[in-house]
Amino acid sequence: MTEGGEPEPAASLRRRLGTRLLRRAHRGLDAVSARRSSAGAPTRGLALTGTVWTGGDSEPEAGVVVFDGAGIVRAIHLGERPSLPHELLVLGGVNHWVVPGIVDAHVHLGFDPGLDEGGSGTVSGLRTGLVGVRDLGAPLRLAGIWQTGRHKPPRDTPFVAAAGPVLTAPGGYPAQSWGASGYAEFLTGPAQARSLVQRLAADGVDLIKIALEPGSVGWPVPTPDVVAAVVQTAHNLGLSVVAHALTQDMVRRAVEAGVDELAHTPTERLSEALIERIAASGLSITSTLQTFFSGGAGREAAANATDLVAAGVRIHYGTDLGNTGTHPGVDPRELDRLADAGLGRLGALRAATEWSSAAAGIRSRSGLIRVGQPATAVLLPSSPLTEPGAWRTPSAICSDGRLTVVTAPLRLPAERPTT
Ligand SMILES: [Zn+2]
Numbered sequence: 372m373t374e375g376g377e378p379e380p381a382a383s384l385r386r387r388l389g390t391r392l393l394r395r396a397h398r399g400l401d402a403v404s405a406r407r408s409s410a411g412a413p414t415r416g417l418a419l420t421g422t423v424w425t426g427g428d429s430e431p432e433a434g435v436v437v438f439d440g441a442g443i444v445r446a447i448h449l450g451e452r453p454s455l456p457h458e459l460l461v462l463g464g465v466n467h468w469v470v471p472g473i474v475d476a477h478v479h480l481g482f483d484p485g486l487d488e489g490g491s492g493t494v495s496g497l498r499t500g501l502v503g504v505r506d507l508g509a510p511l512r513l514a515g516i517w518q519t520g521r522h523k524p525p526r527d528t529p530f531v532a533a534a535g536p537v538l539t540a541p542g543g544y545p546a547q548s549w550g551a552s553g554y555a556e557f558l559t560g561p562a563q564a565r566s567l568v569q570r571l572a573a574d575g576v577d578l579i580k581i582a583l584e585p586g587s588v589g590w591p592v593p594t595p596d597v598v599a600a601v602v603q604t605a606h607n608l609g610l611s612v613v614a615h616a617l618t619q620d621m622v623r624r625a626v627e628a629g630v631d632e633l634a635h636t637p638t639e640r641l642s643e644a645l646i647e648r649i650a651a652s653g654l655s656i657t658s659t660l661q662t663f664f665s666g667g668a669g670r671e672a673a674a675n676a677t678d679l680v681a682a683g684v685r686i687h688y689g690t691d692l693g694n695t696g697t698h699p700g701v702d703p704r705e706l707d708r709l710a711d712a713g714l715g716r717l718g719a720l721r722a723a724t725e726w727s728s729a730a731a732g733i734r735s736r737s738g739l740i741r742v743g744q745p746a747t748a749v750l751l752p753s754s755p756l757t758e759p760g761a762w763r764t765p766s767a768i769c770s771d772g773r774l775t776v777v778t779a780p781l782r783l784p785a786e787r788p789t790t
Pocket of ligand 1: 479
């Protein structure tokens, strides 16, 4: 690994891993691709090879990651010409990268084309290397169907956490726009707010989402005492609170009430003092930068993201699937927006893996590849640092003890209209 995230040249990778291993990995990939199926768990285990990035603050290096049949990492060999049992399936190659899967901390599965209105179908994205999603606004009946909870996600789907309905003031956002049909529930006062949060907790939501959005027409917004009641009750029940707050005033209201996360990078330019306050209070935020650019409001948000990153605030990767310009699966453009905010391409990957996995409500994902631990790993056909578009065509995904081999290039669905 050279400085600045440059991928290791192929010749050096060949030298360090040995051409025999790489040829075997290539043959392995050809063989499983020819079967044209997403295989189940290879009972004898599986090895992925190429340039390996184990996540966190590690550096990418030539290597091999060995998984057992249950998806537990049994060994990580970095640049040492490892000898592997001959019955072990090895996948990868000289240009391949092995990296943790990505978690999208802000989606709306109600707008996922893989799911129908009743909530059945398949949550999209696993085949792009998306191993977890967090829904931040949906009717409770749908959230309950999609949520993974403590079980294993169904085959070919990411882990799903869900906030259930967005809590808002009576008649507030999003009840008069995209959230008219059960996507919002109203907060009428502190006492009612407490019982509403208790009911949602009893119904099993993974976190609480509150909207502080006056819009351009002055929609009603929950008052500070109501926001505080929501946060205190949620915290007493062990749930975190994510706030939709885009303006300086609303961000301040969220911070003062003690919310844990912001659902978006704010779009109104934040003062230095407020950015310092966000950093000091340990709040994390979810990026959703690309959809703001697609909607024409990206510049201020990007400037805020840069300042927040510089102040040490943790940013989760999030697309706001369902909004302008979004489509299911990993979005390389969002990764590049994060890179541009000062994280660089490797830092953006860390935000989308380790940091997003730590977002409230996400379980059974660490965003790290560590010996002895279950891990999700994605085999990319080329360097995601040179070309984030590599996420459009992963070769294989190993998650929850299952191997998914992508045999044909993914075709992205046409863009959906704004809701
Ligand atoms: Zn959203």
